[in-house]
Amino acid sequence: MSEGVLDNPIWQSLISRHRALALGDGAVARYPAQVAPFLGVAEDGADVDAALAALVPAGDTALLLGRKPALGTGWELRHLTDLAQMICRAPVASADGDGDGDGDGDAAIIELGVEHREDVLALTALVYPHYFRARTMDLGRYFGIYLDGRLAAIAGERMGMDEYTELSAICTHPDFLGRGLARRLLLHVSRDNHARGRIPFLHVSHENPRAVELYLRNGFELRRDIPFWSLRRAD
Template sequence: MTAEIPARRVQDALDNPFWSSLRSLHRGIALQAGDVSRYPAEYAPFLGVAEEGQRVEAELEALVAPAESVYLIGVAPEPPPGWRLDAFRPLAQMIRATPLPVADGPEILPLGEAHRADVLALTALVYPHYFRARTMDMGRYFGIYQDGRLAAMIGERLGTGECREMSAICTHPDFHGRGYAGRLTAMLTNDTLARGALPFLHVSHENPRALGLYERLGFRHRRDIGFWSLRRG
């Protein structure tokens, strides 16, 4: 895929990534009630709705437990009475439509069940809140080990057949400055493109280190996208 402007259907998926992913790539694990769908809590605390501002009280009550919080990107419903919808600062959604040079460096390994404890320990340290016990089952994960330790990792999370999100891009603080995150991001970008999908990612504007890395790699800022938490009372 080399077109700089994604096709309309890809843009629609990127504008509502939780809903799009739950209705396609992750349909097999999705919990569904009408126009609302969510991931099981052990995968991710994410929920999607079909359209902005929908009134879906019964559907939400069927999927979200009392006192539970879920997160939404791009599209949010009308919060029912007794529910709390809080807006965070929008995230930067970035895409890359052409391959990247991959810097030389240590071997990149596929991560599987044997590495799960290391992945959970690293994400708990530097990528808390959204990584759960079965998040690794949402896609492929890759890492770099140094001195017997998981030094850096990257994975796949959301997506459809035509676009794929890169996520959990993180480096242990003891290994900062070695270019591992850039090497992993370039590798997975190129692999995603070779598979015929558009790579995309989300990054907080409050994380200038990561934002600067993706800009230097040549990722294009597609849009700022809304990000909310929704809590049932």
């Protein structure tokens, strides 16, 4: 599969790995709002105005990456920023220091299930509030580390195609920062996807240089800047 599918990741995910979740047809589709706020179009300038009314109800806002549709009156499309799209094309070798160095390196990384959902929603509401919804965990596998009986950090899988997996929600509770937990989880999910024949990629704001540096130090490189848009009905 050509790496070019990553230029339109929402659409490509909705017509491949997540087609069972996709709402819409033709040249536009979106995730259910309780799963994710993302909408994709097949190509720039796609004429999907008639279909959007059913997909983006009044009061809702959809988010787009890379491609944007042609729009008639009654819609507001706003360029939010250009995100860094980063990719890890080769597995990162294990090395000394993959742990955190503060005594937490032995804390188990576990796959999170429905029994952990409330803990995940509480953590993401605190540190990742804009993109994580009640059913976001339906998109892929999520992993976490518990310390002192509390969910300290998570990382998971969001969009994906046959040969690519987007890593997302890589975050740490403020009480557990500085222990290398995000790095452990990042490496765990990245290596696991490579072992399954899938190449990890992710999106991060340039306004979060600490995260960008973390990814650069752990096998990721900048693939491109990709425009990030919001779409809502005009008042």
